[in-house]
Amino acid sequence: MSGLNFEEQALLAPVERAPILTHTLDWAAINSGTANLDGLAAMATRLADAFAALPGEVRLVDPAPVEKVDSQGRTREVVHGRHLVLSVRPEAERRVILTGHMDTVYPLDHPFQICDWLDANTLHGPGTADMKGGLAVMLAGLAAYERGDPTLGYDVLVNSDEETGSLSSAPLIADLARGKLAALTYEPALPGGQMARARPGSGNYAVVIHGRSAHAGRNPEDGRNALLAASDLALRLAAMRRPGLSVNPAKIEGGAPNNTVPDLAVLHFNMRPATPERAAEAQAHITAAVAQVSAAHEVHLHVHGHVSRPPKAITDKTEALYGLVSKAAADLGQPMSWKDTGGVCDGNNIAACGVPVLDTMGVLGGSIHSPDEYLLADSLDARARLTALVLHRLDRHGVLPT
Structure with missing residues (x-):
């Protein structure tokens, strides 16, 4: 980490893996499949308590109405869980948005419900990578950033329906993303720690x-x-x-x-x-x-x-944001690259608002959406430091083009 100045070293020194892992294990133990409203409510309560440690106001927002066509060709309303929003320094001139999701693809009756260790660094469990670990990384990164005399304002959005297309949270995403300097989304990294570049719609x-x-x-x-x-x-x-x-x-x-x-x-x-x-x-x-x-x-x-x-295009601002993040990662000893990918996420919705977004700021792991899902524990504190450093440098230097 020789690329860090004294202020940055002091900012990141307190970041420890243990509390991030504790949150990950605690949250992964809650089944929060998109249709499990009780599980989502329990998850939202845990997240609200945890994110209340940050300055600002935590609130739970009702989902927008969503209709689905059933097997008889009739439209029916699909009920979703509430979405968590944290607003910090809403009066700040320069603000960013960080997003994640509390839902998983594993329904209440799915056999994959508990975590276990495959080895000292590999945690196998439902939602560990996608994205209970990512939420824990986001929280730890923000907590570290807050120790450094911050001036950036930010909104955190954790929605309850990303795995089914974010239909009940899309208006909220658009409202919170509009006018932001940049966005970070905590989907798990691609294999080897790569970041996702362009995405289709x-x-x-x-x-x-x-x-x-x-x-x-x-x-x-x-x-x-x-x-x-x-x-x-x-x-x-x-x-x-x-x-x-x-x-x-x-x-x-x-x-x-x-x-x-x-x-x-x-x-x-x-x-x-x-x-x-x-x-x-x-x-x-x-x-x-x-x-x-x-x-x-x-x-x-x-x-x-x-x-x-919508399709996620790459703009000059996106290139500049990636340049900032990749430089921070290199300075932390976490060299990374990025490539186009076929998946979609809330980063698509944010990019459609004209906001540059990096949407794979979460943990390293793999086999998501399967009973083999896992995360690499050493990426928890590493990615939390990356979050804190990126926000700190955005705050101090503001390198994105206008």
């Missing part, structure tokens, strides 16, 4: 197809087969794939007994455009494909969904 869709039922033996010609129309549309959507655009028809719901022409089907698909232009092209193709299938099968189709995570 993502949209989830459901197409409800209404046909006409008829007897499959007596008068099938009078029917209009919704399942067949859904399959035709799925093939047309899959044919849209090209460089910069991924389309994944994922599930068809519906059907009828073997002796009945099915009159209802629901096709679910995901679309990932690399650029806004690709997103616009894809939307035009979807509209055309729906019209073609409607005419060919004489069925009615209704499309639900949109690109809820």
Whole structure:
């Protein structure tokens, strides 16, 4: 850490792994799958108590309404947990935002519920990397930064629905991100500690197809087969794939007994455009494909969904932020690189607000979204120091271009 001056060394010296690990273990022991409202409420309470150690106001914000298409083609409201917000020095002229999520992909009945050590440095457990460890790193980094006569203001947002697309927190993300100098998001690092650079956008869709039922033996010609129309549309959507655009028809719901022409089907698909232009092209193709299938099968189709995570582009400000972070990492003996990746996260939403964001500031680990998920414990204090140093240098030097 020879690249640190005396002030920075004093700032980072008190950072210790043990309390960060304690928080990680405590929070990973709480099942907070996105649909587990009781678990999310318990997690929000623990986080509120922990983040109250920082100056500022902690509040829990109600989720925005979200609707989902069910297997019968009907829209129904999906209930989400509340989101945690901490605001520190809201009057400051220069402010940043730090974000993370309290939800995991493991439901209450999932067999993966406890942590254990694979070796002295490898903690295996649900949400350890994605992102209970990242939240603990964020808190420890902010606590260290607060010891250094800080002047930056910041908002912390920990939402409850990131793993399902942040639909109930998207308005809150946009409101808090607007006008910020920079953003740090605590998704786990890529393998080897790499940072995520550009990301594609993502949209989830459901197409409800209404046909006409008829007897499959007596008068099938009078029917209009919704399942067949859904399959035709799925093939047309899959044919849209090209460089910069991924389309994944994922599930068809519906059907009828073997002796009945099915009159209802629901096709679910995901679309990932690399650029806004690709997103616009894809939307035009979807509209055309729906019209073609409607005419060919004489069925009615209704499309639900949109690109809820815009593509994350790299700007001069993003390059400058990465330069600051990579220099800080090198000075801490944590050299890093960054590369484009296929995943999406809240960093997409923040970048769409014109704010430069690095969205893999969390722990090192791997096998996320699986029963093999793990984190590397030595990244806990290392990444907390990186957070504190990045905020301190943003505060002291403000290197981002205007």
